[in-house]
Amino acid sequence: MATTFRKVFVGATAAVVGASALMASGPQIDSKLPSYRPVSGVSGNIKSIGSDTMNNLMTLWGEEFKGFYPAVQIEVEGKGSSTAPPALIQGQAQFGPMSRAMKASEIDAFEKRFGYKPTALRTAIDALAVCVHKDNPINEISIQQLTDVFSVAGENMTWGDLGVRDRAWANRPVRLYGRNSASGTYGYFKKVALQGNDYKPTVKEQPGSSAVVQGVGTDRYGMGYSGVGYATADTKMLMVSLDGGQAFGPEAEYANSGEYPLARFLYLYINAAPIKGLDPLRAEFTKLIFSQQGQEVVLKDGYFPVSANVARDDLKACQLKPTF
Amino acid sequence: MADKTTDQPARQKGNRPVRRRVILMDQISTYVIQTGGALVLVAVLGICVYLAYVVVPLFSSGEIGDRLNTDAPMRAGVPVIDPYSVGVAFVSPDGSIQPFKLASGEPLADPMLLSGDQTPTVLSVIRNGRLVAAGYEDGTVRLGGISYDERILEIQPPIEGQTSWAADGGLYEMVTPTRARRSELDIELGNPVELSEGEGSVVRLDYRVDPTGRTVLLAGREDGPVLVNTVRTIRPLGGGPARTRLSSTTFATDPESLERWFFVTSDSNNVLALDEDGTVRRYGRTDGGFELAETISGINDGATVTAATMLLGGNSLLIGDDAGVVYTWHIAVETDGESESPEPRLVIAHEFAGSDAPIVDIAPSMRDRSIVILGSNGQVRVRHVTSEKIVADFETGMQNPLHARLAPKNDGILVMDASGVGIMRALEPGFPEFSFKALFGKVHYENQLEPSYVYQSSSGDDAAEIKLSVMPLIFGSLKATIFAMLFAVPIGVLAAIYTSEFLNPGVRRVVKPGVEMMASLPSVVLGFVAAIIVAPYVREWLPAVLAGLATIPLTILFVAHVWQMVPAHVRKRMQAWQHMAALVMVTGIAVMIASAIGPPLERILFSPPGGAVEGVPVDLRRWLSREYGEAWPGWFVVLVGPVALVLAVLQSMFVSRRLDRMVAGRSDFSVAGVMFIRFVVMLVLTLVLSVVLAQVLQGVGYDPRDSIFGPFSPRNTLVVAMIMGFAVIPIIYTISDDSLQAVPDSLRTASLGAGATPWQTAVRIVIPVAGSGIFSACMIGFGRAAGETMIVLMATGNTPEMSWNIFGGFRTLSANIAVELPEAPKGSTHYRVLFLCGLVLFLMTFIVNTAAEVVRQMVRSRTAGL
DSSP, X not given: OHHHHHXXXXXXXXXXXXXXXXXXXXXXXXXXXXXXXXXXSOOSEEEEEEOSTTHHHHHHXXXXXXXXXXXOEEEEEESOGGGHXXXXXXXSOSEEEXXXXXXXXXXXXXXXXXSXXXXXXXXXXXXXXEEEETTOOOOEEEHHHHXXXXXXXXXXXBGGGGTOXXXXXXXXXXXXXXXXXXXXXXXXXXXXXXXXXXXXXXXXXXXXXXXXXXXXXXXXXXXXXXXXXGOOTTEEEOEEESTTOOOBOSOHHHHHHTOSTTEEEEEEEEOOBTTTBOOHHHHHHHHHHTSHHXXXXXXXXXXXXXXXXXXXXXXXXTTOOOOO | OHHHHTSOOOOOTTSOOOOHHHHHHHHHHHHHHHHHHHHHHHHHHHHHHHHHHHHGGGGSOOEEEEEOSOXXXXXXXXXXXXXXXXXXXXEOTTSEEEEEETTTOOBSSOOEETTTTOOOSEEEEETTTTEEEEEOTTSXXXXXXXXXXXXXXXXXXXXXXXXXXXXXXXXXXXXXXXXEEEEEEEXXXXXXXXXXXXXXXXXXXXXXXOTTSOEEEEEEEEESOEEEEXXXXXXXXXXXXXXXXXXXXXXXXXXXXXXXXXXXXXXXXXXXXXXXXXXXXEEEEEXXXXXXXXXXXXXXXXXXXXXXXXXXXXXEEEEEETTSOEEEEEEEOOOSSOSSSOOXXXXXXXXXXXXXXXXXXXXXXXXXXXXXXXXXXXXXXXXXXXXOOEEEEEEOOOSSEEEEEEOTTSXXXXXXXXXXXXXXXXXXXXXXXXXXXXXXXXXXXXXXXSOBOOEEOOOXXXXXXXXXXXXXXXXXXXXXXXXXXXXXHHHHHHHHHIIIIXXXXXXXXXXXXXHHHHXXXXXXXXXXXXXXXXXXXXXXXXXXXXXXXXXHHHHHHHHHHHHHHSOHHHHHTOXXXXXXXXXXXXXXXXXXXXXXXXXXXXXXXXXXXXXXXXXXXXXXXXXHTTSXXXXXXXXXXXXXXXXXXXXXXXXXXXXXXXHHHHHTTXXXXXXXXXXXXXXXXXXXXXXXXXXXXXXXXXXXXXXXXXXXXOSOOSSOHHHHHHHHHHHHHHHHHHHHHHHHHTSOHHHHHHHHHTTOOHHHIIIIIIHHHHHHHHHHHHHHHHHHHHHOOHHHHHHSOOOOOOOOOTTSOOOOHHHHHHHHXXXXXXXXXXXXXXXXHHHHHHHHHHHHHHHHHHHHHHHHHHHTTO
């Protein structure tokens, strides 16, 4: 079902990608990151199963990779982060993109099978955006308000409860859009924005981020959350504040500084055996991600690039020698 | 049908014998069909058995494995087990820690102080040592944790016969023939921070970390107030040093009551203090600091508290008493919106009776909501708090047990006695989250006021409570099916009666395959259409859509009555196809009428009291979300249909005959005129009666917005009912039509010959005979709708709520399987619960279909003689 939805929204998303690339003139790629140079002897198939948020990202990296190694076949499946650990454990995929960190119980299951832990690559930074319809007068929201709106800890709320004075909104209930439970965005949002509380049963579970954005874009009283890369012209992203502090928008600067409360890494999990490390195919793909070209793709998709320090640590974690 | 082909071919005596080849072919086909039928049965049974095979292990409890260590005494203190259950470290109250190899009990290092040289005055070791807080004489506090540093190393050449050994302070364990994992205790304590208020050494400490990573610390010095500090650490994702933001709230009440047990909840808003007599005091955060909010008795009268701790997640208090009972308490807030200021209060969620021996220790699991309970008689019990399932049970035989701990991965239990001797047993927890009660019963979940049915199967972290009640899903399946059937049955059955009994066979030959073509539309396409086209349309034109439900049948009835007044010679000249075309046209007109009168009706019925407010348009959806308005217009909308039906039945029972006799012998036109008057009277009567009934219901105090109506959601049941109705209509139509056609023509001709009209023939003769077929058509339609996945998956929000609200969403069993199967690790509780959903669905449709078949057979045997 997710695929069908996606096919329809692919046009919309492509347009958005262009738009956000224009907007995102702020974030810069760390100049210490090397430019990727292809090596010989790389062939085979790459299969990735996992996050829907990172679906475009994986596809774009795959295309970039195919540009260097035309013989390589790439297949990307994105139904939600929770599909990544089972796929990695059963060997159905070499890469498991996840928009949240693995749970301890998922790491346990992996370790039980292989005897070592999976390796997490922090490939990009996302500022999880809280979005509303573009005409909605609201501009900012606090984490506590998000908890009240989305979770069972709060009552059913109207826009007036969130401080909207406009009569067209004030008395209308907030209609909630969210992701399906397999999604890492769902899990992350539950953990951070809902402070661990359960979602209200009335949060509509959409099969993908683009469906959430589409839902909010056509519903004047809707509110939803998605990766910042999915925002469209029909939606508005809210500034978010924490503990009564200042509110910050989902922008690269505040995501990098950690001031935007919903900033997170987008992870790529791999099965990197200790000592032995990665085979050339996966090693080259990993190196590509942590290169100028790979991080340019991140920018192009509307997310924010990672620093060279992060890249260096993660390359070391899967027994690759960083050259920078 | 199989039973027809298995009949022996008729052998006509005296005539030419049946050819051998025919008999042979007949026998072969009988055999093939019988085998095929048997194979189908076997396949269905096989599916059922497989589903059961996956589901059954859920009901088993966990298992206790072998003992993993020797009797060698280790050390007294709070045990901290390493992640692989190979090592254990003991933290003594004096702040020293010493690691041991668990299997042999040999020390890995000398005892060392947690914090270099200072001896703490108070120490708090939480969550298997992951969180450690130490307070010192000089009024400083240090926060940190115990972890294990692990690495995989190549061992060349491999050491013969050795799989695990201790060396240079670390533990080695072979993981492959040539590689070993080395793990070593790693203690990390932050810099000392002096408590800003009070004098003297630190005497009270408690420490939590909430799901967002915020640290909550309760601390107090000898002379001075108790402080609750929250520390938010902001780590720049781009690199660079972390910054912390600290906020501090003092205790307004006398801190003396924080004596024996005290805990700060992980949301940092409450502090719970517990005395030995079971008194629980809750201090709530207020603007002026923490104040005593309530005092309750946490245990049964006469008992004494012997153990207490917080459950994983830090929001539930576990109390054990000397009668062997364990209680769990949490804080719940009234969120109904009825009370003016929602006041949180302590609520008891579970009470577990055990053996009568006093409880010595309770410890939470690090992975889920299990706890291990240790009795003074050495009995150990592992229980899952949410599902109340007893995961495992065993006797240690210890005389003086002191501590029990679950291994970090829930794969072992360590019990220590006062002399430092421990018993480590392997644990296979099985499926702790599952119990029959958790699945079908109401469960009291954390932070909820009362038990409820909730389905929320996954989360971003392990501390969250998994909620696996399938009741909302069964409810969703039923809701979707019932509403879809409300659409599909009248349309499908009436259409079949129309085409079979009234339509020219030539037209019927075109219409029937046409309707059957509808069935060939893939349901994913229908779901897509529902989500992308129908849902926005219904949202935009809601009043018109609702009005259409009334105007379409009314307009058709009206035109039919008017048509009767047209002179007979004109009527008879009309061709069958013209009839059809006219009907389609009338329907079109009805739709136009609906869109014309929908908005005015909305204004009349659903305006705010005192008329519409300037600048705010009247909107049915706002009425639905209870912004204003009375209950009766809603009841009116609901009641019009049933009232009309009831009146029609009453009319045909009591008035119709008399009316027939009255008009007998009159001209066609006057008969039609009388009928028309009857129609108008009935219409007026329906409206009046509906309004009266609606007013009565409102007077009694019922509001439809509590049940059948509720807040409007664009992806709602109405849309699904329409589209799923569309998907089931072909089946209901085809089977109904077939069974009507199967009624022998002799019955029809006899009825018509006796002077009955085609309508009378249809209603009194044909439909009763074909009743069983029509019934089974409906039931097969029911089965199809219950199992339908793609339409509900795409056209609803898949919200597992339990309300009949026709403008709200739901989640069906089938959609749940489709949504969640990819994320469920094979063999996990979640995976098996999804199979259980499948089994429940299977049983539901199986029961409905069997009942339908039984009823059909009964009715058929009654009408078999015809």
